[in-house]
Amino acid sequence: MTQKFDRIVVVGGGSAGWMTAMALVTGLKGRVNVEVVESEEIGIVGVGEATFPSIRHYNQLVGIDETEFLRATNGTYKLGIRFCDWLEVGRDYFHTFGHFGNLFGSQTLWAQYRRMRLAEPLGLQCVPTVMAMQGRFALPSEQDQFKYAYHFDAVRYAAFLRQLAMQRGARHTQGRIVDVVRRADGGVAAVQLDDGRRVEGDIFVDCSGFRSLLLGGALQEPFVDFSHWLPVDGAWACPTERVGEELAPYTQATALEGGWAWRIPLQNRTGHGHVFASRFIDPERAREQLLARLDGKPVAEPRLLRFTTGHRQRFWVNNVIAIGLSSGFLEPLESTSIYLIQDGISRLMTMLTAGRPLDENDRALFNDGSVRRFARIRDFIILHYCLTRRRDSELWRHVATMELPETLAFRMELWRRYGVLHEYDEEGFDATSWLAIHAGMEHWPERDDPVFAEIPPERALQALQGRRNAIAASVARMPLHHQMLGQVLR
Numbered sequence: 458m459t460q461k462f463d464r465i466v467v468v469g470g471g472s473a474g475w476m477t478a479m480a481l482v483t484g485l486k487g488r489v490n491v492e493v494v495e496s497e498e499i500g501i502v503g504v505g506e507a508t509f510p511s512i513r514h515y516n517q518l519v520g521i522d523e524t525e526f527l528r529a530t531n532g533t534y535k536l537g538i539r540f541c542d543w544l545e546v547g548r549d550y551f552h553t554f555g556h557f558g559n560l561f562g563s564q565t566l567w568a569q570y571r572r573m574r575l576a577e578p579l580g581l582q583c584v585p586t587v588m589a590m591q592g593r594f595a596l597p598s599e600q601d602q603f604k605y606a607y608h609f610d611a612v613r614y615a616a617f618l619r620q621l622a623m624q625r626g627a628r629h630t631q632g633r634i635v636d637v638v639r640r641a642d643g644g645v646a647a648v649q650l651d652d653g654r655r656v657e658g659d660i661f662v663d664c665s666g667f668r669s670l671l672l673g674g675a676l677q678e679p680f681v682d683f684s685h686w687l688p689v690d691g692a693w694a695c696p697t698e699r700v701g702e703e704l705a706p707y708t709q710a711t712a713l714e715g716g717w718a719w720r721i722p723l724q725n726r727t728g729h730g731h732v733f734a735s736r737f738i739d740p741e742r743a744r745e746q747l748l749a750r751l752d753g754k755p756v757a758e759p760r761l762l763r764f765t766t767g768h769r770q771r772f773w774v775n776n777v778i779a780i781g782l783s784s785g786f787l788e789p790l791e792s793t794s795i796y797l798i799q800d801g802i803s804r805l806m807t808m809l810t811a812g813r814p815l816d817e818n819d820r821a822l823f824n825d826g827s828v829r830r831f832a833r834i835r836d837f838i839i840l841h842y843c844l845t846r847r848r849d850s851e852l853w854r855h856v857a858t859m860e861l862p863e864t865l866a867f868r869m870e871l872w873r874r875y876g877v878l879h880e881y882d883e884e885g886f887d888a889t890s891w892l893a894i895h896a897g898m899e900h901w902p903e904r905d906d907p908v909f910a911e912i913p914p915e916r917a918l919q920a921l922q923g924r925r926n927a928i929a930a931s932v933a934r935m936p937l938h939h940q941m942l943g944q945v946l947r
C-alpha cells in the first residue's frame with residue numbers, strides 16, 4: 458500500500474511540532490501543504506533547555522542565523538555536561554563534545570594516559586573540557602576543533618520556529634483535538650477540534666507530547682518500557698534568576714539520593730530541575746531537595762512532570778509518524794530528546810524527498826532505525842548509572858547491581874577485556890563520548906596494551922604534560938563565556 462503526502466498535518470506545537478513543520482516547509486518548498494494544530498490551552502512541556510551539537514546542524518539546514526537564534530531564545534553556549542557525585546560523592550568529571558586525540562602519530566592518547574596512571578583527569582587533554590573547567594568559550598578554529606551545542610528557552614524556541622515556519626507557508630490552527638477520525642484501512646483521516654472543525658490530511662505527524670494522541674491514543678501502539686534500567690519517572694522543574702555575571706558553558710548534572718539535579722544557565726535565568734525515581738524517593742522529598750539546592754531566587758513555582766522511560770514499539774504506523782515525546786522519552790541526562798526529534802525529522806525528510814509515494818519499506822526502515830537509535834542512547838545513559846561506586850541509597854544500589862541490556866553488557870566486556878570501544882550502527886554518541894564516561898567513572902580495561910609500552914615512560918609523560926600545558930595556556934587566552942556571548946550579541 459502506498460501513501461501520498463500532499464497534505465501533512467502536524468499535531469502539536471512544541472519543539473517537536475515546529476521543528477518538523479519548519480523542516481517540511483523548507484525541504485519540500487511549495488510541494489506540500491503543512492498545517493500545525495495545537496492547543497494553547499494545553500500548552501507545551503516547555504522544558505528541554507539543554508541540547509546536543511546536532512542542533513547546530515538542524516539550524517543551519519533550515520537557514521537559522523546563530524546570533525538571531527541566541528537572541529530569540531536567551532541562548533547560551535554548551536560545551537558538554539559536568540557530572541558531579543556520580544562515581545562517588547565529591548568527585549566530578551566532564552563529558553564534552555571534543556576529542557582526546559592521539560600521541561606519537563596514531564597512538565590513542567588515552568592508552569598512554571592510562572599506562573602512566575596519572576592522577577589528573579584525562580579531560581585536561583581535551584580542549585573543550587579545559588574550556589568548560591575555566592568557564593571560557595570561543596568558537597572552534599582550525600587549530601582547536603570541537604563541537605558545541607546550546608542551552609535555550611524551549612518555549613521561545615518553539616515560538617521562534619513558529620514565526621519562521623509560518624513565514625515559509627506553514628498553516629497554524631489553534632484548537633483542542635477531541636476526536637480522531639479513522640480511515641477504513643485503520644489510518645487517520647482527520648482530527649476533530651472542540652469547536653467542530655475537522656483538519657484532514659494524507660499523513661499525520663504526531664507531535665502531541667506525552668499524550669501521544671494519535672500513535673499511542675487512537676492507534677494504540679504498545680509502549681516498550683525501559684524503566685527497569687532507567688527508573689526515573691518524574692521531575693521537578695524550577696527556574697531561578699540569574700546570579701552574577703559569569704555563565705557556566707556547560708550543563709551540570711548532580712547525582713542525588715533518588716535521582717539527579719540539572720543546572721542550565723541561560724542569559725536571563727538558570728534552569729533547575731530534579732529528575733527522580735518515585736520507586737526510590739518520595740516526590741515531596743525530591744521537591745524539597747531541589748528547593749534546597751537553588752542558587753537564585755525562583756521565578757516560578759516548582760512544576761512536576763511525570764513520564765515513563767521507553768518508546769512506542771513502532772514509530773510509524775499506517776499514515777501516522779510520531780516525533781518527539783509522543784514517540785518516547787529516555788530521560789534528560791544527556792539532553793538527547795531534541796536530538797531524537799531531529800533524528801526522526803531527518804529520517805522522514807529523506808523519505809519524503811525521494812520523490813515517490815511512501816510505502817511499507819519506508820515505514821519499516823524508519824521504525825527499525827528509530828528503535829535502534831533509542832536502544833543505543835538508552836545504553837549510553839545506563840552507562841552513567843551502572844558504573845557508580847555509590848551504595849548510599851536504594852537507587853544507587855539498584856543501578857549498580859541491575860542486569861544490563863545485552864548490547865551494553867557486550868560492549869562493556871570488550872572495553873574491560875581489550876580496551877576496545879565497540880560501535881554499533883545508529884549510534885547517538887561516538888567512541889570519544891563513551892571514553893569520556895569510562896574515564897570519568899574510572900572504568901578502565903583490565904590490562905595495558907603491551908604495544909604502548911614500547912614508548913619509554915619518560916617520553917610518554919613528557920608528551921602528555923606538554924600537551925596538557927599547551928591546551929591550558931591556549932584556553933587561558935580565550936574569553937569567559939559571558940564575555941564571548943556579550944561580543945556576539947552586541
Ligand SMILES: Cc1cc2nc3c(=O)[nH]c(=O)nc-3n(C[C@H](O)[C@H](O)[C@H](O)COP(=O)(O)OP(=O)(O)OC[C@H]3O[C@@H](n4cnc5c(N)ncnc54)[C@H](O)[C@@H]3O)c2cc1C
Nearest residue numbers: 469470471473496502505507634665666781782789794795
Ligand atoms: C523533565 C524533562 C527535562 C527535559 N530536558 C530536556 C533537555 O534538557 N534537552 C532535551 O533535548 N530535551 C529535554 N526534554 C524533552 C523535551 O522537553 C522535549 O523533547 C521537547 O520539548 C519536545 O516536546 P514535544 O514537542 O514532543 O511535546 P510538547 O512540548 O508537550 O508539545 C505537545 C504539543 O501537543 C499539543 N497537544 C497535546 N494534546 C493536544 C490536543 N488534544 N489538541 C491539540 N493539541 C494538543 C500541545 O498543545 C503542544 O503544542 C526534557 C523533558 C522532560 C520531561
